[in-house]
Amino acid sequence: MAFLTESEPRRGVAEPVLPGIRRVVAANPGPMTYHGTNTYLIDTPDGVVLLDPGPDDAAHVAALLAAIRAMREGGQLAMILLSHTHIDHVGATAALRAATGAPVAAYKSSPHPDFSPDIPLDDGDAVAGFTAVYTPGHAADHLCFAWRDGILFSADHVMGWSTSIVSPPGGDMAAYFASLERLLGRADRVYLPGHGPALPAPHPYVRDLLAHRIARENAIAAALENGPANTHELMTALYSKLDPMLRRAAERNVLAHLLKLESEGRVVRDGERWLTKATVGA
Incomplete structure (x- = not known):
């Protein structure tokens, strides 16, 4: 963006x-x-x-x-x-x-x-x-x-x-x-x-914001296809080049995406780890 x-x-x-x-x-x-x-x-x-x-x-x-x-x-x-x-x-x-x-x-x-x-x-x-x-x-x-x-x-x-x-x-x-x-x-x-x-x-920028969030959400779901992970592991994988001062905020964003995906039935949690429904019991 x-x-x-x-x-x-x-x-x-x-x-x-x-x-x-x-x-x-x-x-x-x-x-x-x-x-x-x-x-x-x-x-x-x-x-x-x-x-x-x-x-x-x-x-x-x-x-x-x-x-x-x-x-x-x-x-x-x-x-x-x-x-x-x-x-x-x-x-x-x-x-x-x-x-x-x-x-x-x-x-x-x-x-x-x-x-x-x-x-x-x-x-x-x-x-x-x-x-x-x-x-x-x-x-x-x-x-x-x-x-x-x-x-x-x-x-x-x-x-x-x-x-x-x-x-x-x-x-x-x-x-x-x-x-x-x-x-x-x-x-x-x-x-x-x-x-x-x-x-x-502002409309083109707002559309870019929405597209960015959708892409981030899809990346989180795709990462979980490789196996369960916690929010810190997902943040580290997806925000590898991020300023260290912003990494905690990025992890909070990851959690917010996971909660949205959970409400939509796309992921589930097992303690502090998250996984897709396709990998439950795998």
Whole structure:
């Protein structure tokens, strides 16, 4: 697959992305977050809407508050939207809520023990000019947010710089497949992801993501035709050239694929080892 790249962004600065949208990239770079988590500030008729607070980092919170003041006299924050409750997205929520009094809108059911939304959202709900699009897979509570002019804030479901990690139990590969298919049925013209640059004309890329996952799934099934294996053995065979820092995440993806294949009756497990039905008892 062909991925997108971008230069390292300026830290603590709200950079324009599209008309009415600015981005502040948190200082939490890494192999799972690229240059850092994207926090978006969107200018709406009712005030600034902030999407994904980012990590619990005082400098990032201060930069966001300064950017909001620069966008709107008095620093009015109308609402906080949260795509999902992974720590690199939800971490700064409490600090921003306390500093601004803005309500937080997120998926109705939170797996995070210390978080509950002020405004619980379900698929298709409209809030502050946005429409929630429920896209589980990367996370059980994952929402994309559709805005005007074909703009979709795709968070961690689709990112142009990398594929997404699907780590059970919160991650679900069957749901991820279905959520990708769902986006292919929409007419969005540009995605603004949770990490990395904007993704224009996204449908060909989403189709490539789906094809990549199908190919990976078929490779796992084919590997098991040679005999039982555990997730580490499969990861080692299939991701032999992978950066060592990403191997644990790759193993979680393998497990997610195996659970999907198990639900479809294509593989079974025997303790920590997996095998195809054709090799059971062989």
